[in-house]
Amino acid sequence: MAAAVDDGRARREIVEAADGLFYAHGVNAVGMDAVRERAGFPLKRIYKLFPSKEDLVIAVLEHRSRMWNEGITRAERGSADPVARLLAVFDFLAAWFREDGFRGCAFINAYGELGPGSTRVARAVREQKASFRVHVADLVGRIGGSPALAAQLVLLAEGAQTTAAIAGSPEAADVARGAALTLIEADTGASRTA
Template sequence: MDEATARERVVSTADRLFYTRGVQAVGMDAVRTESGVSLKRIYGLFPSKDDLVLAVLRHRTERWNAGIAGALAGAGTPRERLLAVFDFLAGWFREDDFRGCAFINVFGELGGGSDRVAEAVREQKASFRRHVAELVREAGGPDHLAPQLVLLAEGAQTTAAISGDPGTAAHARAAADTLIRCALGDAGDAEGTTEA
């Protein structure tokens, strides 16, 4: 097995184990057993568990970005593009293995003890905020709309994980639609973008 394949196998295995059981509950031996990659090789690829956690978070970031991009690709109007974020959440919340936001989960476990992990989580959240802010700008919306929509999306993830109710995404989408309508009026229904 070449290095890229071994790395991919270890990261995908660790991602699944960390997400379902928690980072602290999963030892490197479990990653070795499940991935089929020797412990020596794992430590050659990831010198510490934090290094592996960071690789998992990068993997999660790529999956999140691809999911959001896929949802946005099917949206036409600026309002639909803003609401597509919540449509993505609705699909994700219905997945059998949904356990909430991996970034929030990892931050809750390790954020106080690992500056590197805390920074990686903060950067992912900041990247999402920037993305939503760009969508709001494209729609001609006010700056204050973006953090409001982000709070709805983040809160929906946590609420859905705790309650086990995938319908949380629909509630968040309805609230987002209300905020968008108040902020944009009819402008958000127009095709293309509106200049602020």
């Protein structure tokens, strides 16, 4: 039955299965047999689409990057106010941290497990983090903030992810949001109550 599934759909289903397993258990702890079992495709088909486990990890990180970008976009969509859009990043984090099964940032987790030994994984993680920095810098530019403010806000968001995962504290996003507002006010000179 799985053989009748086109390659595009099979890739999506395999990536989603691997993503769930890698995120819940870690990349190194999950063998390709577990991916086969969860995805429902023979190993031969999986290896045809992903010649190595590293190829599958890269595809999962690309999937996670799309999920992240879509989540941030949805969170920002509700407001035309540029400061509210910037703070929506932290609102997105707050909702994510409260999801069942939250285990921190998949990119940080993958880098911690594989980054030192895989230049491809390290590059994928760095690209995602750089993309987020550019996005935040764009939002900060719209409020007349400085490049230093953008860097500080990115650091707050990244730190909140790590704190929430390690401490099991979803409130880290709320604390980071409050700190972000303080930094925005200090940098731009505008007093806000967002």
